[in-house]
Amino acid sequence: HHIKQDIAIQNSYPEGVSWDEVTYETRLLSIVDIYQALAGRRMYKRSWPAPATMRYLDALAGIEYDAEAWEDFQNAMGIYPKGSLVQLSDNSLGFVMSVPENGNDLERPFVAVVRNSVGVDLTHHYLVDLEKERDMSIVKDLDALDVFGDKAFDIFTRIQVD
Secondary structure, three states: OOOOOOOOOOOOOOOOOOOHHHEEEEEHHHHHHHHHHEEEEEEEOOOOOHHHHHHHHHHEOOEEEHHHHHHHHHHHHHHOOOOOEEEOOOOEEEEEEOOOOOOOOOOOEEEEEEOOOOOEEEEEEEEEEOOOOOOOOOEEEOOHHHHHHHHHHHHHHHOEEO
């Protein structure tokens, strides 16, 4: 799964394997491997936020790995994978709860708002379906650890939607 589409790339290995010999599953696994290495927690490095990882991978599609496998991965994960913290156009913050399906706009997921537009953390949350709420949008993604510190995981796992 470390063979690159352009086998001349220095970190492509094993040597002597043609890109045509690499199965679709292995091509997909190479994307999963890079995603996990960047977004996953490691003791020796800080993890990347999932949306930043997706943007990085998108830039490499068709160069380091298969564009078709990337499209399938992106459709499954979304541009803002589940658990991503985002800022909405009304200045509220929320966690992405699900990825749009069936060819819907990947930039318009379901978001559970956890901090309102004036900066108050909520104890009871509400869902925003950005596919339906066309007057709202995601303006940027945030690193949940930067915003909530060690409480980020607890906030996400304790979301209560009224």
